[in-house]
Amino acid sequence: MYSYSYKKNQKFEFLNRAYSFSSEIDWNFNAYGKLWTYNLNYFDFLNEESILMEEGLNLINHYIQKDKELKDGKEAYPISLRGINWIKFLSKHSVSDEEINKALYNHYQILLHNLEYHLLGNHLLENAYSLFFGAYYFKDETMYSKATRILRDELEEQILKDGAHFELSPMYHQILFNRILDCIMLSELNPWKEDDLVHFLKDKAAKMLSWLREITFANGNIPMVNDCAYDIAPSSEQLFDYARSLKIPWNKVPLKESGYRKYCGKNYELFLDAGNIGPDYQPGHAHSDTFSFELYLYEKPFIVDVGTSTYEKNERRQNERQTFSHNTVMVNGMDQSQVWGGFRVAKRAKIISLKESVDSISARHDGYASLGVIHERNFSFKKSIKINDKILVKGDSKLESQAYFHIHPSIDNIVLDNNQIFYDKMNIALSFEGIINNIWLEEYEYCLGYNKTELGQRICIEFSNELKTTILL
Numbered sequence: 225m226y227s228y229s230y231k232k233n234q235k236f237e238f239l240n241r242a243y244s245f246s247s248e249i250d251w252n253f254n255a256y257g258k259l260w261t262y263n264l265n266y267f268d269f270l271n272e273e274s275i276l277m278e279e280g281l282n283l284i285n286h287y288i289q290k291d292k293e294l295k296d297g298k299e300a301y302p303i304s305l306r307g308i309n310w311i312k313f314l315s316k317h318s319v320s321d322e323e324i325n326k327a328l329y330n331h332y333q334i335l336l337h338n339l340e341y342h343l344l345g346n347h348l349l350e351n352a353y354s355l356f357f358g359a360y361y362f363k364d365e366t367m368y369s370k371a372t373r374i375l376r377d378e379l380e381e382q383i384l385k386d387g388a389h390f391e392l393s394p395m396y397h398q399i400l401f402n403r404i405l406d407c408i409m410l411s412e413l414n415p416w417k418e419d420d421l422v423h424f425l426k427d428k429a430a431k432m433l434s435w436l437r438e439i440t441f442a443n444g445n446i447p448m449v450n451d452c453a454y455d456i457a458p459s460s461e462q463l464f465d466y467a468r469s470l471k472i473p474w475n476k477v478p479l480k481e482s483g484y485r486k487y488c489g490k491n492y493e494l495f496l497d498a499g500n501i502g503p504d505y506q507p508g509h510a511h512s513d514t515f516s517f518e519l520y521l522y523e524k525p526f527i528v529d530v531g532t533s534t535y536e537k538n539e540r541r542q543n544e545r546q547t548f549s550h551n552t553v554m555v556n557g558m559d560q561s562q563v564w565g566g567f568r569v570a571k572r573a574k575i576i577s578l579k580e581s582v583d584s585i586s587a588r589h590d591g592y593a594s595l596g597v598i599h600e601r602n603f604s605f606k607k608s609i610k611i612n613d614k615i616l617v618k619g620d621s622k623l624e625s626q627a628y629f630h631i632h633p634s635i636d637n638i639v640l641d642n643n644q645i646f647y648d649k650m651n652i653a654l655s656f657e658g659i660i661n662n663i664w665l666e667e668y669e670y671c672l673g674y675n676k677t678e679l680g681q682r683i684c685i686e687f688s689n690e691l692k693t694t695i696l697l
Contacts, residue, residue: 387435560591
């Protein structure tokens with residue numbers, strides 16, 4: 225379940241970037257950005273099967289020796305993840321070390337007084353999960369009281385009725401689902417407390433399981449919507465096995481409140497976003513991607529989301545969040561939702577109507593209201609997949625609209641002929657009708673993970689008023 229990031233001899237690899245410390249480990253190393261430093265301080269590598277007890281203890285003890293020098297490692301989020309990882313490692317090897325326990329307890333005191341209420345969302349949940357572990361490890365009533373109160377309040381708010389985590393990132397959903405399963409296992413293996421919290425956790429876990437099952441593609445991939453990257457979270461299949469081992473009920477809850485939908489045909493799976501950016505007060509992991517979709521054919525990705533390759537506040541981060549990096553429509557070069565500052569969103573597109581049936585869905589959003597425009601997108605799923613985009617304009621404004629379709633890098637030799645795209649290897653054709661001013665293919669960077677991209681091709685269509693797209697399978 226855990227990637228191999230510790231390469232021995234003081235060499236680590238996180239986010240597809242490796243570094244070897246020549247003399248001793250600098251736990252404040254920041255040349256690769258804050259997220260890399262965070263990963264170094266999480267100590268996730270203690271969960272790797274290949275790491276020996278002596279190696280792990282040496283790393284922990286060196287960290288404790290440098291305690292007064294720690295910077296990012298003393299922040300609440302890395303304390304939360306590291307606390308769980310230390311407790312798992314120490315418990316696995318039946319280690320009871322006074323100095324380690326003292327340092328761990330002190331870190332939990334820092335966490336207790338620095339809970340991330342200013343960030344909320346997944347950060348506050350991780351704080352609570354970790355306090356839950358700390359409470360069981362130290363038999364600490366203060367930690368337990370705080371953890372249970374936050375878990376009840378935040379899981380009630382953050383897990384939507386259809387089971388989605390409200391930040392609407394499948395990757396973070398996997399991470400948080402894994403964590404709730406950890407808490408269930410912990411409470412069942414250690415009968416320190418006998419209250420109804422575990423039943424509450426199992427109820428939320430069942431809903432999260434249902435949602436993850438619904439959105440996971442047949443080949444095991446998750447949609448790369450909002451902030452998502454490969455090789456960060458446990459896979460859906462690993463989580464399904466974990467949930468099965470804990471006897472979590474496999475209920476089926478239809479996709480609704482998350483705004484996501486998934487349609488499956490004989491040879492295709494199409495996942496689409498017809499919901500609002502969420503949550504309203506913490507949209508840090510949101511992208512400007514209303515009505516975007518991903519299409520898998522024969523269990524392989526065909527039309528894809530660009531994904532996420534960085535959390536650094538730079539041009540690449542901005543581009544990956546903008547409308548033109550998603551399979552939707554941009555009007556007059558303007559984003560539907562104004563993403564900025566790496567993790568912020570100003571004006572946001574809102575869904576103003578939605579109608580759906582078994583084989584169709586139609587929705588409108590107001591992200592271009594300042595231009596006097598409403599964007600309507602209709603999907604229908606019958607013998608072929610049809611997508612109809614309408615740019616509903618108030619008055620006589622003449623606006624340029626561009627639709628984007630990002631083709632997975634593995635799909636090569638696609639041919640553009642007039643207003644059609646052909647891919648002979650799979651006998652697939654895309655045809656476009658409407659007032660089309662221009663259509664072309666251009667390169668884009670598809671995210672294979674953090675700091676790792678590959679060139680692919682995207683279809684760009686400049687049109688007026690209406691565009692009818694047919695995908696012939």
